[in-house]
Amino acid sequence: MNVMAKAEKKISSAFIYFFGSFGGILFGYDIGVMTGALPFLQADWHLENAASLVGWITSAVMFGAIFGGALAGQLSDKFGRRKMILMSAIVFMVFSVLSGVSPDMGEASAYYLIIVRMLLGLAVGAASALVPAYMSEMAPAKARGRLSGLNQTMIVSGMLLSYVVDFLLKDLPGEWAWRLMLGLAAVPALILFLGVLRLPESPRFLLRKGDEAQARKILSYIRKNPAEIDQELASIKETAKEERQANQKTSWSTLFSGKYRYLVIAGVGVAAFQQFQGANAIFYYIPLIVQKATGQAASSNLMWPIVQGVILVVGSLVYMWIADKFNRRTLLMVGGAVMGLSFILPAVINWMMPNMNPMTIVVFLCIYVAFYSFTWAPLTWVLVGEIFPLAIRGRASGLASSFNWIGSWLVGLIFPIMTASMPQEAVFAIFGIICILGVIFVKTCVPETRGHTLEEIEEQGTNHGRVKASNPEN
The missing domain is CATH 1.20.1250.20 (MFS general substrate transporter like domains)
Structure with a gap:
C-alpha cells in the first residue's frame, strides 16, 4: 500500500492537467480528420454525386455524440470520471480501427461506415462531457478559467494534428489514404488510455461515494496548503448536499x-x-x-x-x-x-x-x-x-x-x-x-x-x- 501511495505521489499536477484535458485531442482529431479523408473516400467509393450519403458519413460522429455525452454523464456519476474516460478511449480505439478497415461492398460500405462512426461518436460525445467535468473538479478555483482555455486549445490542436496527418498521407494511393487517416485516430486514443491509467479519480466523486480519506489524499497531490484542502473538502460536501436537495426538488x-x-x-x-x-x-x-x-x-x-x-x-x-x-x-x-x-x-x-x-x-x-x-x-x-x-x-x-x-x-x-x-x-x-x-x-x-x-x-x-x-x- 505504501509503495502504491509513493507511486501516486509522484504524479505532478502538470501531468494530471495534461492528460485530464488530453481527451480534447481525440475530440478535435475526429472533427478534423474527415476533412482530408472525404475527398479520397468519395473518389474511392464513387460518392461524388451522393450528397446525402456524404453528409451522413461526415455527420454520423456528431449524431452519436448527442447520446454519448448524456450517457457518459450519468455513468460517470455511478462509476467515476476516470473509469469512463478510460472506457471512452477504448471505444474510440476500436471504432477508429473499424472505420479504417471498412469493407468495399458498394453502397453497403457507406452504411457500414455510417454505423461505425455513430458508435465512434458515443466516445466523442463522452469525451466532450467528461473532460471538462474532470478538469473542473481537479483544478483549483483560481485556475479553472485558464484550464477551460487549455481544453479548447487541446481540441483545436487535435484538429490541427488531423489536418497535418491528412496532408502527410495525401500522396498515398486513394484507397489507402483515407483508411489510414481514419484509422490513425486510434493512436491518440491509446496515448490517452495509457496516460489516464496513472491519473487519480476525482476527489468530488470519491466524496460522493463516502471515501473522504482517499479524496483528501488525492487533493494533497494537487493542493499545497493543508488548510486549503480542509476548506475545499468542506465546500465539496456542502455543494454535494445542495445538489442532492436541488435534484429532489x-x-x-x-x-x-x-x-x-x-x-x-x-x-x-x-x-x-x-x-x-x-x-x-x-x-x-x-x-x-x-x-x-x-x-x-x-x-x-x-x-x-x-x-x-x-x-x-x-x-x-x-x-x-x-x-x-x-x-x-x-x-x-x-x-x-x-x-x-x-x-x-x-x-x-x-x-x-x-x-x-x-x-x-x-x-x-x-x-x-x-x-x-x-x-x-x-x-x-x-x-x-x-x-x-x-x-x-x-x-x-x-x-x-x-x-x-x-x-x-x-x-x-x-x-x-x-x-x-x-x-x-x-x-x-x-x-x-x-x-x-x-x-x-x-x-x-x-x-x-x-x-x-x-x-x-x-x-x-x-x-x-x-x-x-x-x-x-x-
Missing part, C-alpha cells in the same frame, strides 16, 4: 418555470447558435469548398485545413490572454457580427462583381475562423458553465450540450446537400444571417456573467422573471 418542467426560463433560454440558445452559425461546415468541408470555388481537385487542397487549424490554435491562445479583459457579451457580439459579415460579403461581392476571384470566399472564411476561434468557440462553454443556477445546472447543461450536438450534426449533414442545389455563396450567406441573429439574441436575451458570482447571475434571472410576470406585454 426539480424536474424538467422546472427549467421553463418563470424563475429560471430566462437563464435557460440564454444558455441553451447560445449553445445552439454556436453550431447553427456554420463553423463545422468549414472544418469538415474546406477542401471541397476550395474545389467548388476554384475547380482544383479537393485532394490537392489539403494545405487549407492546416491554415484553418493554425488560426484556431492561435485564436485559442488569444482567448486565454483576453478572457478576463472583456465582457462575455461584448466578445460574442463583436465576434458574431464579423463572422456574419464574413459569410454575407462574398455573396454581395459576387452579385456586384460576377467575375470575382474565386479565392475571395476562402479569404473571408479564414476571417470567420479567426473571430470564431477566440469568441464563440470558447465563450459558449464558459457562459454555459456560469449561467445556470445550481438547482437546474445538471439538466440545463445537458440540454445545452444536446442542442449543440444536434446543431453540429445537422450542419454536417445538410451542407453538402445545400451546396449541391444552390451556389456556395448563397449557402454561406444563410449561415451569415444566422450569425447576425445570434448577435441580436445575445444583445436581447443573454445577461453578462463576467465578474458576477453565480448567486448574482441567478438573481438576474429571478428578477428578469419577475419583471416579465408583472409586465406580460413585454
